[in-house]
Amino acid sequence: MSRLLLVSNRLPVTVKAEKEHVSVVRSAGGLATGLSGPHERSGGLWIGWPGDVSRLSSPQRAEVESQLAALRCVPLYLSPSEVARFYEGYSNRVLWPLCHYLLDRMPRHHRDWDAYAKANERFAELVARHYQPGDTIWVHDYQLMLVPGLLRERLPEARIGYFHHIPFPSSEIFQTLPHREKLLRGLLGADVVGFHTPGYAYHFSSALLRVLGLETDMDHVTHEGRIVRLGSFPMGIDAESFERLAHDPGVLGEVSVIQERSDGQRLLLGIDRLDYTKGIPRRLLAVQRLLEREPAWRGRLRLVQVAVPSRTQVEDYAAYRDKVDELVGRINGQYGTVHNVPVHYLYRSFNERQLVGLYRAADVMLVTPIRDGMNLVAKEFCAARPDEDGVLILSEFAGAATELRDAVIVNPYDIDGMADAIEHALEMPVEERRRRMRALRAQVKSRDVHWWVSHFLDTLQSVPQRSTKPGAAAELIERLRGTRQRVLLLDYDGTLVGSAPRPELAVPDPELLELLGRVAALPGIHVHIVSGRMKETLEEWMGALPVGLHAEHGLWSRSAPGAPWKMLEGVAPEWKELARPMLDLFTSRVPGSFVEEKTASLAWHYRQVDPDFGAWQSRELRLKLCEVLGRSPLEVLAGDKVVEVRPRGVNKGCVVAQSLEGTEPGTLVAAFGDDRTDEDLFAALPEGAISVHSDGKASRAGYRVKGPAEVRKVLVALLQG
Ligand SMILES: O=P(O)(O)OC[C@H]1O[C@H](O[C@H]2O[C@H](CO)[C@@H](O)[C@H](O)[C@H]2O)[C@H](O)[C@@H](O)[C@@H]1O
Numbered sequence: 001m002s003r004l005l006l007v008s009n010r011l012p013v014t015v016k017a018e019k020e021h022v023s024v025v026r027s028a029g030g031l032a033t034g035l036s037g038p039h040e041r042s043g044g045l046w047i048g049w050p051g052d053v054s055r056l057s058s059p060q061r062a063e064v065e066s067q068l069a070a071l072r073c074v075p076l077y078l079s080p081s082e083v084a085r086f087y088e089g090y091s092n093r094v095l096w097p098l099c100h101y102l103l104d105r106m107p108r109h110h111r112d113w114d115a116y117a118k119a120n121e122r123f124a125e126l127v128a129r130h131y132q133p134g135d136t137i138w139v140h141d142y143q144l145m146l147v148p149g150l151l152r153e154r155l156p157e158a159r160i161g162y163f164h165h166i167p168f169p170s171s172e173i174f175q176t177l178p179h180r181e182k183l184l185r186g187l188l189g190a191d192v193v194g195f196h197t198p199g200y201a202y203h204f205s206s207a208l209l210r211v212l213g214l215e216t217d218m219d220h221v222t223h224e225g226r227i228v229r230l231g232s233f234p235m236g237i238d239a240e241s242f243e244r245l246a247h248d249p250g251v252l253g254e255v256s257v258i259q260e261r262s263d264g265q266r267l268l269l270g271i272d273r274l275d276y277t278k279g280i281p282r283r284l285l286a287v288q289r290l291l292e293r294e295p296a297w298r299g300r301l302r303l304v305q306v307a308v309p310s311r312t313q314v315e316d317y318a319a320y321r322d323k324v325d326e327l328v329g330r331i332n333g334q335y336g337t338v339h340n341v342p343v344h345y346l347y348r349s350f351n352e353r354q355l356v357g358l359y360r361a362a363d364v365m366l367v368t369p370i371r372d373g374m375n376l377v378a379k380e381f382c383a384a385r386p387d388e389d390g391v392l393i394l395s396e397f398a399g400a401a402t403e404l405r406d407a408v409i410v411n412p413y414d415i416d417g418m419a420d421a422i423e424h425a426l427e428m429p430v431e432e433r434r435r436r437m438r439a440l441r442a443q444v445k446s447r448d449v450h451w452w453v454s455h456f457l458d459t460l461q462s463v464p465q466r467s468t469k470p471g472a473a474a475e476l477i478e479r480l481r482g483t484r485q486r487v488l489l490l491d492y493d494g495t496l497v498g499s500a501p502r503p504e505l506a507v508p509d510p511e512l513l514e515l516l517g518r519v520a521a522l523p524g525i526h527v528h529i530v531s532g533r534m535k536e537t538l539e540e541w542m543g544a545l546p547v548g549l550h551a552e553h554g555l556w557s558r559s560a561p562g563a564p565w566k567m568l569e570g571v572a573p574e575w576k577e578l579a580r581p582m583l584d585l586f587t588s589r590v591p592g593s594f595v596e597e598k599t600a601s602l603a604w605h606y607r608q609v610d611p612d613f614g615a616w617q618s619r620e621l622r623l624k625l626c627e628v629l630g631r632s633p634l635e636v637l638a639g640d641k642v643v644e645v646r647p648r649g650v651n652k653g654c655v656v657a658q659s660l661e662g663t664e665p666g667t668l669v670a671a672f673g674d675d676r677t678d679e680d681l682f683a684a685l686p687e688g689a690i691s692v693h694s695d696g697k698a699s700r701a702g703y704r705v706k707g708p709a710e711v712r713k714v715l716v717a718l719l720q721g
């Protein structure tokens, strides 16, 4: 098992200081429990912030460090300014509300971005310092979105995973962020980017498309030559431990006490961090509404609401606390009696034993966030009910709702609807309660935190590692210069020129024409342009150059200026009529798309179409074409924002043999390309040939350069050689 390096903003520990004595206690939370096994078994490390230790003396700090080391934890200390700007500032004032769809809570100026970026650098630096070849790195959560990318720069070969514990919002929301591009690129440094639900993964993939123009292929994108897998990995809890506690005699004793003191009142329960995403005011309003419209429930129910203090230095949290305090006061003032109050409000935290006592005693658990990444409380409640009783009311906007379908699902924005749901839960017959709870428990137990950890790590291990060398332009130039006889096979679009909104606009610039002319005039070099374009276009743009021109992926070739264009033998063009109606249909229904007709192929272009819609429709079109074309000798090819139908066997690979005709044995062949059609060219190259990819996509090419600019630099270097 490879050594696991875990990275999270907070270490899974609490540092306790009492006078001179300090102790480091491991947290009981799901993440800590789930990861402690693989972390310890693999001899790994957990890197993160141990919390505020600024008040500790030097000897106390030394003691903390030694206790942390015993737990295989490496501390990264945040300065007070980093806490204020990186953690409270950018992480919790910008990213947190953004990911929870609360744009109004974001500050107008994102002044803490630099602090966020610097803190991420510090994390990456520390991880890189502890990294050993073969380690697996797993980065956690939104505070560290730049870390995967920063690690990739430092450790190109490392296996890196990232998990996003909070929602990933719709791309419409994410796109409002000024630093959207940097954050997305940061995440793409990972080999696997995981989310709690398929919905979040979909939003991320849509943001990649809209912000970076990167298209997801089923479950992955290719970025800078690497595969980055995206997926949903719903986090679970340590269900066994909650169930064990639920059977504990001490806990059961506490349950009896709670029930006796409830004096026949039905118990509603809410357990949350005091966070504005948790929907506490709306929940209170729903209880108030029920009491208001159904007087029979007055005095017969009470809500125990635990609100754990959280992020108290952030103003919105303080204001939220005031709002909740006020509402509780108002409802208790209105419906309380000298004997009891409807809302029992506890602004504090409890340990797991105490929580299980509450879970087990409750009639109805209210988990009604307005938005929540997952919500583990909902799962803990189910695990703590081996008696198969108790009703879970769950917001449709909690990640947990994707899995816990047997809960009573509510819309937290609908106060009346929530009041109905509470009443329905209180009156639910015991058979229905049991049926629902049995199904919920089966789900929670089978998808526990251990399943989550192995599912994520197995996926991370299965991602193929980089197979081609990045960059290496210098080595490439050296090899090209070190040989006397060379054949250069150059793709045109994306390799010699960048892409343009319409194909006819990507005209060669005078510098390119001059460069090609000079390279082709060098002794011992034969240059060929191998393109998917029509022969008329190549002739018009580059006909005067002393180079071989190959049009329509090798269907047509011309050896030198003035020589006739010759067509590949045995290709009949009649098949086109089979494919054309389908392409026309898609052109009419996808605004901005159009069909380009070539001698032996039809190409449907969608570069100017809304990216999501275009990608979706291109997938549909490919399926429909496969149905229509059936067993005909045709193939459907997905290029860069283009779907092309062409006869099988006509591809750029056909050019290789022709280009070597009449050359000396031992001639070095070098092919440059950027898209799927160039892979055929690379595949047909003789042994010892050079293949160069000018884009970040997955490729069989042995070398990579960055875009047409770097391809041109290689050509310029040949002139200087
Ligand atoms: O560290 P804090 O600022 O005090 O915040 C506590 C944690 O809150 C967030 O929890 C999220 O992760 C849970 C587990 O995946 C998920 O169930 C919940 O919906 C999320 O809100 C946050 O993601 C953590 O980084 C914080 O440490």
Ligand SMILES: O=c1ccn([C@@H]2O[C@H](COP(=O)(O)OP(=O)(O)O)[C@@H](O)[C@H]2O)c(=O)[nH]1
Residues within 6 Å of the ligand: 029, 030, 271, 272, 273, 306, 308, 348, 349, 350, 351, 352, 355, 374, 375, 376, 377, 378, 380
């Ligand atoms: O008094 C409390 C209240 C909550 N929790 C724990 O805090 C976690 C809350 O996780 P959740 O996913 O529900 O929300 P988050 O606070 O991470 O947004 C759960 O594991 C709870 O058991 C706790 O230890 N003590």
